[in-house]
Structures are given as structure tokens and as C-alpha cells.
Amino acid sequence: MxxxxxxxxxxxxxxxxxxxxxxxxxYAVVQAGKIxxxxxxxxxxxxxxLIKTMKPKAKEAPAAAAE
Numbered sequence: 001m002x003x004x005x006x007x008x009x010x011x012x013x014x015x016x017x018x019x020x021x022x023x024x025x026x027y028a029v030v031q032a033g034k035i036x037x038x039x040x041x042x043x044x045x046x047x048x049x050l051i052k053t054m055k056p057k058a059k060e061a062p063a064a065a066a067e
Contacts, residue, residue: 017044027051 017031029036029044036044045051 019045019048019050 017029017036020028020030022028027045027050029041042051042053046053
């Protein structure tokens, strides 16, 4: 008896980085064997939905000088 053939599915594209959760609960981003830091790390973690980025508060305009 022959096995029923299953339809082939497309494979997901692999991500060029790997996320590692540390003991502290924070995430490390490893890309090509090196740890990613700074703005690139923030962008990756925000895209994955693991962190929320905060927008800086708008500075208030200085009040007009009283005479």
C-alpha cells in the first residue's frame, strides 16, 4: 500500500539573527556570531514585539518674556 502524498509547503525565510533570552529576562541579539548592540538591537526587538519604544516628550516653547 502506497503512502498518501502530502502537499509541499513553502519554507519560511530564515532570519539573519538569533534571539537569546538571558537569565535576567533581557534579550540578546546574535548576528553572524557577533552580539548586536545599540540602535540595531532596539530596532530588531521592537520589530519582534519584545519591547516598546518610547517617543521623547515634546519640549515646551519658552514663555514670552514678561515686561
